[in-house]
Amino acid sequence: xxxxxxxxxxxxxxxxxxxxxxxxxxxxxxxxxxxxxxxxxxxxxxxxxxxxxxxxxxxxxxxxxxxxxxxxxxxxxxxxxxxxxxxxxxxxxxxxxxxxxxxxxxxxxxxxxxxxxxxxxxxxxxxxxxxxxxxxxxxxxxxxxxxxxxxxxxxxxxxxxxxxxxxxxxxxxxxxxxxxxxxxxxxxxxxxxxxxxxxxxxxxxxxxxxxxxxxxxxxxxxxxxxxxxxxxxxxxxxxxxxxxxxxxxxxxxxxxxxxxxxxxxxxxxxxxxxxxxxxxxxxxxxxxxxxxxxxxxxxxx
Numbered sequence: 699x700x701x702x703x704x705x706x707x708x709x710x711x712x713x714x715x716x717x718x719x720x721x722x723x724x725x726x727x728x729x730x731x732x733x734x735x736x737x738x739x740x741x742x743x744x745x746x747x748x749x750x751x752x753x754x755x756x757x758x759x760x761x762x763x764x765x766x767x768x769x770x771x772x773x774x775x776x777x778x779x780x781x782x783x784x785x786x787x788x789x790x791x792x793x794x795x796x797x798x799x800x801x802x803x804x805x806x807x808x809x810x811x812x813x814x815x816x817x818x819x820x821x822x823x824x825x826x827x828x829x830x831x832x833x834x835x836x837x838x839x840x841x842x843x844x845x846x847x848x849x850x851x852x853x854x855x856x857x858x859x860x861x862x863x864x865x866x867x868x869x870x871x872x873x874x875x876x877x878x879x880x881x882x883x884x885x886x887x888x889x890x891x892x893x894x895x896x897x898x899x900x901x902x903x904x905x906x907x908x909x910x911x912x913x914x915x916x917x918x919x920x921x922x923x924x925x926x927x928x929x930x931x932x933x934x935x936x937x938x939x940x941x942x943x944x945x946x947x948x949x950x951x952x953x954x955x956x957x958x959x960x961x962x963x964x965x966x967x968x969x970x971x972x973x974x975x976x977x978x979x980x981x982x983x984x985x986x987x988x989x990x991x992x993x994x995x996x997x998x999x
Contacts, residue, residue: 705746705793706745706794706795707749707793707796708741708747709752709784710732710733710751710797711732711797711804712730712731712732712799713800713801713803713804714726715754715773715777715801716801716802716843717769727974728799728940728971728972729754729800729801730976731798731970731973731974732751732800735970735991738989740796740988740992749793750784752807755776755777756773757770758770768857771854771856774857775857775860778807778857778860782808783811784807785797786814795967798969800971802824802843802845802971804969805845805849806866808923809849809923812921813863814861815920816920817919817920819919819922820871820923820925821922821925821959822872822874823924823926824874824927825929825939825943826878826929827882827894829844829852830847830883849866849867850866850868850872851864851865871915871922872892872893873895873916874895875894876895876897876952877897878897878943878946879896879897881896897930900947901951905952905953916964922959922964922965923968923969924965924968924969925969926956926971927972928970928973929946930947930952931946931947931949932948935948936983938977938978938983952990961998968995973987
C-alpha cells in the first residue's frame with residue numbers, strides 16, 4: 699500500500715516585528731502577505747487545512763536607538779514562543795506546515811518548535827545570508843536581516859536562547875541558497891563551513907542537482923525546514939519585496955530546486971516571507987507567487 703502523505707496545514711504569522719520602517723511613519727506592508735496569498739485560493743488549490751493565525755503584538759519601533767539591540771526585543775521572544783507552541787501542535791499531528799508571513803523573523807518560531815523535537819536541518823532560501831550580528835557589525839536592529847545569525851545562536855540571548863535551546867539549528871545542518879555573488883558574509887559562511895549555492899551557481903548547475911546536494915547534507919537528521927524569502931527572486935520578476943537585489947532566480951528556476959525538497963518525506967514545512975502587497979497594487983505579482991507556491995508544493999498534495 700502507498701503511504702498517505704501528511705495533510706498540508708496553512709498557518710498565518712502576519713508579523714512585521716523584524717523590520718524597520720521603510721520611511722518614517724510607514725509600517726512595512728509584509729504583514730499583508732498571508733491575506734494576499736490566501737485571496738489567490740492557495741488553500742483550495744492545495745487541498746490544505748486552515749490552521750488559522752497567530753496574531754503578533756503591535757508593531758512599534760519609535761524611540762529605538764543604536765545600541766538598544768534588536769527591534770521589539772520584548773515582544774519578539776513572546777511571539778516566537780507563541781508561534782512555536784502552535785507549530786508544535788501541528789507537528790504533533792504529523793502535518794506538513796506552510797507558514798505565511800510576515801517578515802523573516804517568523805522563522806524563529808519553527809526553529810524553536812523543531813529544536814524542541816530533535817535535530818533538524820534548514821534550507822535557507824534568501825537573497826541575502828542574514829548573518830549580521832554584533833561581532834561582525836557595529837550594531838543590530840532589524841532581525842529580519844539577522845535571521846541566520848539568530849537561529850545559529852549569534853545574538854542577544856533574549857531571542858537566541860529561548861527555553862535554553864541555543865542554537866536552534868547547528869551550522870553543520872544549514873544550506874544557504876539563492877544569495878548573490880557579492881553577499882557580504884560569504885567569507886564568514888565559508889569559515890563556518892556552511893554550504894552556499896548562490897543564484898548564479900544554481901542557474902549554472904540546475905535546481906535538481908542542487909536540491910540533491912541539499913538533501914544529502916540533511917541525511918541523518920530528524921528532518922528539515924525550508925525558509926523562503928521572496929527576495930531570492932530577481933527584482934525583474936519580484937519587485938514587491940522589502941529589499942530586492944539584482945541577480946536572483948526566476949520562478950521556474952526556484953520551482954526546480956524547491957520541488958525535490960518538498961517531495962522529501964523528511965521535509966516538515968516551509969515559511970514564506972517578505973512579499974509586500976503594498977508594492978503590488980494590481981496583485982499580479984501575488985498571483986504569480988501563489989502559482990509558484992502551488993506548483994512547488996503540488997508534490998505534497
